[in-house]
Amino acid sequence: MVTLKEIAEKCSVSITTVSNILNGKSNVSQETKERVLAVIKETGYRPNYMARGLRASKTNSVGIIIDDLTEFSSTGIIDGIMSYFEEHHYKAILENLRFYSKWGTKWYHNKGYEDAVQQAIDEFEAIKVDGIIYVAGHARCISCIPDNLNAPLVIAYAFTENPGISSVEFDDMQAACDMTTNLIKNGHKKIAVIAGTQKNIHTQRRLEGYKKAIKEQGLEDSRHLKYANWDRESGYEAAKELLADNECTAVFCFNDLMAAGVYDYLDEKGLVPGKDISVAGYDNRTISQYLKPALTTVEIPLVDIGRKAAELLLNQINNPDNFEPQQHFVQCGIIERKSVGKL
């Protein structure tokens, strides 16, 4: 490994001068600069990251902590974060907590998880990252972020009650409202809803959005509501109960997986989604365009969430003193496909 010292010797200058050139200081003569730069190029010299990080306070790197990389939302958000930092010449390092893989879907009941988060933050601080982004696997109030952080931290896909920490989420409530309104505008007056698990924040927000739309459009609140488990089977079971009385002309599922379960039920009954009964999903997962007919659903702007989180973090890094923590909400879009029919 070539070092500063060797470059300095080769050029017969001091290491200070080489360092100054490397760091774009202006106090070096054009002649030496060119000479040194040539040698640097020729030797393939790269500054030692450890030494630099040890000495300087800034490492130009940020840490990303992620609940679980295999969650459907993760890669999009990370891609957004990484694209933003790439543009701004920051290095992004990923720490994957693997909560779902290790502990299943109910991992947040496992108290050990807070220690794991704490430890990940500690490690990033030990590595001296300039900032940290915590990417959650689902919306929730995150209470395990310590107060005495050495580096700025922003939360993506969840929030916190700590007033000093920024977060970026998507506008879950409004998207659910928009989708419901869309259903109503298509002539549906009795809309069943297959919600997620009852205490889940996504469930609560989407339900709120649904109710808002119902109210705005002057409809009555449906009694056709089932809490389900976010998966295909529970969607199927819920459909079986909800649609038995033939009262509803549409079903709003709070995710695409449960919508697939509704398709299963309809299939079994010889009913066609979008024709006999309309169904709407949420998430715009890949499967939604492979279902037949293709599923009308809500698109969550994952990449934008990632980019926005990165932007907030970078602002905070660059203005540690006069930044304003903010709770940012990115808007979702409705993807209209073939599963919602006009009445």
Next chain:
Amino acid sequence: MVTLKEIAEKCSVSITTVSNILNGKSNVSQETKERVLAVIKETGYRPNYMARGLRASKTNSVGIIIDDLTEFSSTGIIDGIMSYFEEHHYKAILENLRFYSKWGTKWYHNKGYEDAVQQAIDEFEAIKVDGIIYVAGHARCISCIPDNLNAPLVIAYAFTENPGISSVEFDDMQAACDMTTNLIKNGHKKIAVIAGTQKNIHTQRRLEGYKKAIKEQGLEDSRHLKYANWDRESGYEAAKELLADNECTAVFCFNDLMAAGVYDYLDEKGLVPGKDISVAGYDNRTISQYLKPALTTVEIPLVDIGRKAAELLLNQINNPDNFEPQQHFVQCGIIERKSVGKL
């Protein structure tokens, strides 16, 4: 930030002693050890990663370079890599090259990509990782790995002609052979194949497997072969041409996306997959179980590929002198669902 020096002062011992305790050296009295450990705990001291890395040669961290995180194969492989290293107390750092996102599916025609790989390797060497895993987005011969590596490197999901570098892939040929045999055992004698792009290595290997099975089972090579583009539309188009003459009773698609295209075509014709015509896929992507009927396909053991790559790398790190580079092939499984019927 608490430092070694502060701990030492608090305990009235030298920093050497504290360092020795931290690194599990045995030459410390039980009494001092306990006293120091207590203070370390109390102060929440964490060793400075930079300082340690600068001084010691080993950082207990590895770098993962990935063509593109958003490829379907990426998260599984990475999850495998990270689980292995977590068990062995290594830190894994991810660098996402974002080739597909930046340059589309044909990015490897873009010569700039080799520089990007080179640069990623350089950066990891500057960070002083103990080793590097390169996770490819699709199988190919990787020729841009420099010879003068400072850290061991292993390739996952692709290979190289450099004899000193280990790689781990899956047995593409054998899986295609197995799937074809499965089709034949179900009574199919005329099997159409919708291959991927012609020069692609997956295409070549799968074709080889298909031919091997045909030969082993004493069948004649089918004339019903189309090269397609790996996507749904091209699968649809290929099906249209291949199935027009009603000669084939089954179609083997070299990925699930194209199989979905075949479903589209069959649907249009009022034909039922698995009943009127059998169809097999490859990859076992999420969509394959949401297609109707559920798609019989090849499962690629992504997590195993990741874990194996991690294992090979760790072996090489621990035995830099007497390790044997190897080309490892992980076996695939066949997932039998509903799209293949018995004749």
Next chain:
DNA sequence: CTGAAAGCGCTTACAG
């Protein structure tokens, strides 16, 4: 414009 020197927080022979 240039360089000698201190120091970032550790680890590692080495001496006692």
Next chain:
DNA sequence: CTGAAAGCGCTTACAG
């Protein structure tokens, strides 16, 4: 069992 000292490769006042 314990510690003084050198040194990893840089950056940063500071002096000239």
